[in-house]
């Protein structure tokens with residue numbers, strides 16, 4: 393089985409400044425096995441912040457800002473990706489994950505305050521992480537974990553300036 397290739401899309405313009413949510417979407421996507429995220433809008437500092445994280449902690453996670461969401465979805469489909477839209481109104485993740493595991497290339501879509509109805513039709517799968525309202529960050533983390541069967545937790549980020557030496561207590565960071 394070839395390695396999974398997962399990209400993330402955040403649909404929706406910002407009605408309020410939600411920089412913290414966007415930062416968390418980037419960091420969670422990067423840490424939990426996605427290779428890139430598309431954001432419709434974001435501050436320039438966010439892109440730099442993620443570059444700095446890559447430089448310190450490894451990997452080559454990419455942030456793309458400003459591509460309209462329909463274009464991202466269409467390009468993903470042409471690129472052979474299954475489009476998995478996370479929504480509290482979708483079918484339960486645990487009912488769908490067995491089928492999702494047959495594929496290797498994904499675009500995982502999360503919303504913000506409001507997701508256009510068209511997204512539900514463009515998605516290959518509309519999947520819920522419980523049918524209760526919560527957060528795109530939480531829904532994304534759980535979906536990434538289930539799609540990858542936990543393999544993302546074993547990933548090595550390769551060459552990096554900083555590396556944590558895991559310890560029962562205290563903090564130790566190795567500088568390369």
Ligand SMILES: C[S@@+](CC[C@H](N)C(=O)[O-])C[C@H]1O[C@@H](n2cnc3c(N)ncnc32)[C@H](O)[C@@H]1O
Pocket residue numbers: 478479480481501502503504505506507519520521522523524525526527528529531
């Ligand atoms: C603040 S919520 C918006 C909730 C909104 N009522 C909806 O789902 O259309 C923002 C995003 O979080 C994700 N989300 C929230 N709850 C979810 C759930 N139970 N299952 C899957 N995704 C969820 C969806 O991607 C949603 O677009």
